[in-house]
Amino acid sequence: MHISFQIDTKQGPRRLDTDIHTLIVAGWAGRDHAAIEHHIEELAALGISRPSAVPLYYRIASNQLTQARQVQVVGPDSSGEVETFVFAVDGELYVSIASDHTDRKLEAHSVALSKQACVKPVATGAWRLAEVADYWDELVIRSYIEENGEQLLYQEGPLASLRTPQDLIAGYTGGGMLPAGSGMTCGTVAAIGGIRPAQSFTMELFDPRRQRSLRHHYQVEVLPEVA
Numbered sequence: 689m690h691i692s693f694q695i696d697t698k699q700g701p702r703r704l705d706t707d708i709h710t711l712i713v714a715g716w717a718g719r720d721h722a723a724i725e726h727h728i729e730e731l732a733a734l735g736i737s738r739p740s741a742v743p744l745y746y747r748i749a750s751n752q753l754t755q756a757r758q759v760q761v762v763g764p765d766s767s768g769e770v771e772t773f774v775f776a777v778d779g780e781l782y783v784s785i786a787s788d789h790t791d792r793k794l795e796a797h798s799v800a801l802s803k804q805a806c807v808k809p810v811a812t813g814a815w816r817l818a819e820v821a822d823y824w825d826e827l828v829i830r831s832y833i834e835e836n837g838e839q840l841l842y843q844e845g846p847l848a849s850l851r852t853p854q855d856l857i858a859g860y861t862g863g864g865m866l867p868a869g870s871g872m873t874c875g876t877v878a879a880i881g882g883i884r885p886a887q888s889f890t891m892e893l894f895d896p897r898r899q900r901s902l903r904h905h906y907q908v909e910v911l912p913e914v915a
Contacts, residue, residue: 689707689708689711689750689751690706691705691707691708691753692705692755692812693706693784693813694813694814695782695813695814696900697816704814706775706777707869708750708869708871709750709869710750710870710871711749711753711808711870711871712748712872712873713745713748713788713803714744714745714746714856714859714860714872715744715745715746715799716728716741716742716743716875717742717743717851717856717875718849718850719849719850720849723878727878730878730879730882730883731883733882734792734795736792736795737799739799743859745859745860746800748808749804752806752807752808753786753807753810753871754808754809754810755811755904757906758906758907758908759789759806759807759907759908759909760908761789761791761806761908761909761910761911762910763791763793763910764913765791765792765793766789766792766885767789767790767883767886768789768891768908769787769789770786770829770831770843770876770892771785771786771873771874772784772827772853772874772893773786773871773872774817774853774857774874775870776866776868776870776871777868779865779868780816780817780818781817781818781853781866782815782816782817783816783817783820783893784810784811784814784815784893785810785829785892785904786809786811786891787808787809787891787906789806789809789889789908790802790803790805791805791806792885809889809904810904811902811903812904813902813903814902824847824853825846825848826846826895826896827893827894827896828847828893829843829845829847829891829893829894830844830845831843831844831889831890831892832889832890833884833886833889834887839888840881841880842881842889843876843877843878843879843880844877844880845877849877850875850877851874851875853874856872856874856875857872860872885908886908887907887908887910888905889905889906889908891905
């Protein structure tokens with residue numbers, strides 16, 4: 689999957705083109721066992737079985753990655769999840785923001801299949817991971833949904849509540865580096881008011897030290913679920 693990012697540098701913005709051929713979703717990526725248990729219970733309320741281990745690494749077809757502002761899903765039971773997205777280009781790691789959009793009805797049958805069933809929106813902007821690595825825990829992820837014509841805060845939490853990208857990469861590779869052409873989503877935080885679908889999803893990674901954000905918005909078109 690060929691995608692392009694705008695990278696902010698001291699010399700100004702530059703374009704970074706890359707091919708992502710390996711897409712990984714890191715699930716159950718919290719540092720706090722109580723927070724992981726809370727998310728497990730959220731999903732259990734939807735009939736979704738407990739994970740076999742934490743964290744888990746789901747391989748997703750790379751053609752599911754998209755930077756489109758409108759995506760299509762089958763049926764009304766899917767929802768977004770804001771996550772940081774790390775990827776490797778020429779030996780360097782970059783961070784962006786993505787949504788692990790997932791079919792919740794199918795998730796009760798198979799988490800792996802439910803994640804494959806939906807595209808994974810990713811922002812068009814990114815930062816060098818080295819620029820924020822020293823204060824990674826201070827960064828905040830948040831998302832908003834639209835309900836009854838009103839934008840509501842749906843998720844919000846510091847990255848201190850989640851495992852670091854380096855930790856997750858080491859767990860996936862057995863201690864090695866993330867290979868070039870690979871991208872990984874790095875876990876999410878709990879939904880405020882419970883997991884639920886919405887046709888408008890906005891996600892953000894906020895850097896409080898530099899007062900900057902990576903943001904991406906997408907609309908969801910629901911296609912009929914034909915029996």
